[in-house]
Amino acid sequence: GAGVSQSPSNKVTEKGKDVELRCDPISGHTALYWYRQSLGQGLEFLIYFQGNSAPDKSGLPSDRFSAERTGGSVSTLTIQRTQQEDSAVYLCASSLTRTTDTQYFGPGTRLTVL
């Protein structure tokens, strides 16, 4: 079946602009995660959605970052007033229900802020 998809695959933007990154999880997966990975760094947790519960936003690095998940499916990560340090690969993952179920990752969105 279809895996996790993300769009766009690459995004180049100018400092100060807003960007939106999209994630389509695997159908039926109630848990959805956003991570980012900078060059040579590990995955940094950003936000976690589980069903209808309030999202765990504890990993968002600043108030410029926000995410929503509509209808329990598609999610959008928005970064406002982008900065150069936001440049990274943004990875979305989904799992069946819990964080400890296998997380299936999308191919990521490579964001470059000039």
Added chain:
Amino acid sequence: RKEVEQDPGPFNVPEGATVAFNCTYSNSASQSFFWYRQDCRKEPKLLMSVYSSGNEDGRFTAQLNRASQYISLLIRDSKLSDSATYLCVVNGDFGNEKLTFGTGTRLTIIP
């Protein structure tokens, strides 16, 4: 101290050799442990979960040492296709169970 620490490598190992790497974690309340594999410029994929009693999947063996708070991955009869970065992953306390990923250990198998 980092929540999850790994030797970044690189480990350059001849084909057919056995290689092992460890990972230490700081949260003694962690209950779930995993190894994920990430190929160059690709997304991570689950390699195997790590169980208290240790577990094996073909050429791969994972072990957990709760007393010393480390997990290990052993790869026997290494293949060229094993070249990748191996990510150690640990969950948090009950009620805060999001996963923490290590920065990974890079492995290159040499023909």
